[in-house]
Amino acid sequence: MIRHGLIRAEAPGGAVWLSPSGAQPVRRWQIRFHDLTDAEIEALLQFHEACGGWKTFRFADPMANLLRWSEDLTMPVWGRSAGITVTRTGQDADGASEFLIVNTSAGVGYIWQDLDLAPGAICCFSCELWSAGIDQAVLHAAGERKVVAGAGAWKLEHVTGVSPGGPQPVQIEIGAGGSLFVRRLMAELQLAPSSYKPSFEDGGVYASTRFALDGIRVVTTGPDRHSAEILLETVAEN
Amino acid sequence: MLEFPRLKTGVTVQYPLEYTAESPVRAFTFLDGSQQRFVRKRIRRRWIVKFDQLDDGEAARLEEFARRHFQTLEPFQFVDPRTGVAYSPCRLEGGEQQIQARGTGRTGAALVIVEGGE
Numbered sequence: 001m002i003r004h005g006l007i008r009a010e011a012p013g014g015a016v017w018l019s020p021s022g023a024q025p026v027r028r029w030q031i032r033f034h035d036l037t038d039a040e041i042e043a044l045l046q047f048h049e050a051c052g053g054w055k056t057f058r059f060a061d062p063m064a065n066l067l068r069w070s071e072d073l074t075m076p077v078w079g080r081s082a083g084i085t086v087t088r089t090g091q092d093a094d095g096a097s098e099f100l101i102v103n104t105s106a107g108v109g110y111i112w113q114d115l116d117l118a119p120g121a122i123c124c125f126s127c128e129l130w131s132a133g134i135d136q137a138v139l140h141a142a143g144e145r146k147v148v149a150g151a152g153a154w155k156l157e158h159v160t161g162v163s164p165g166g167p168q169p170v171q172i173e174i175g176a177g178g179s180l181f182v183r184r185l186m187a188e189l190q191l192a193p194s195s196y197k198p199s200f201e202d203g204g205v206y207a208s209t210r211f212a213l214d215g216i217r218v219v220t221t222g223p224d225r226h227s228a229e230i231l232l233e234t235v236a237e238n
Numbered sequence: 239m240l241e242f243p244r245l246k247t248g249v250t251v252q253y254p255l256e257y258t259a260e261s262p263v264r265a266f267t268f269l270d271g272s273q274q275r276f277v278r279k280r281i282r283r284r285w286i287v288k289f290d291q292l293d294d295g296e297a298a299r300l301e302e303f304a305r306r307h308f309q310t311l312e313p314f315q316f317v318d319p320r321t322g323v324a325y326s327p328c329r330l331e332g333g334e335q336q337i338q339a340r341g342t343g344r345t346g347a348a349l350v351i352v353e354g355g356e
Binding site: 007038041042045048049052053054210214215216217218219220221222226 | 253254255256257258259260261262263265269275276277281319320321
């Protein structure tokens, strides 16, 4: 759920003015856990005790594209090594933007974006790419790398790794003089890529998230078997 | 201090066991929508214990325990079966207990246990 801030003023005569508050929208997630082990529920309860409803923490939306500006690789949020040029070439039938990345340098070049993920988080970085020649690229995510060859047609490629924790790049590496067309870049907390979700100024990692309710409810249904439900909320300030 | 009764098998509760931990927060909301939050009270733990298929002896012990507690408001110690941690003092919430007799050896009951005094 996304709630947008409004300021409401009512005059004595009953007239009502509404205007945007200018505040960032508040996002909420209702998350239900089932069949958790003793260790898992204890970790969740200890985290809730440490943070309560007052302390904020970083949260990566498990259903979102974690990248910012997947629809515009020319934005400053994308880092580029020297000699890498990015040009928007058009869009596909679904409206996803396509880009040509050229490495004009004599060395290996990169285009990347840093993600701040918790240790142990599974990160899958995927994109579709094609190349007119035999150019190769290397996809990097969470310490894993995968060599992919540009085919004559668009092809979905992905690499999945386990986050060591902290800011880390997801990136495409292109050899000296190489060029590739890319589109539909996505990073997500999944083992394999899901349907592409275009992203713009907001990514899927929220730096200031908190428990929206004061409490947490756990139901133990058997030995080493628990369920729980939490409500998180954040101000989209990333 | 009262002792929370055990069933014939030696356990204190049956599944499902419901547990809630609340840490009440006070929040000041400013005009721009931002908030300042701080803790209002310490963590409040609460268990909802439901029993089923109790025999007459077990049901009587539970009833007697609740009756004595509500009459004297004497606190008791409750061991969380999930963690083995003993919480004291604890009390029963509300002023009533639910007992449902469905037949011989088929009595149900429900108690709400709260950590801390009034």
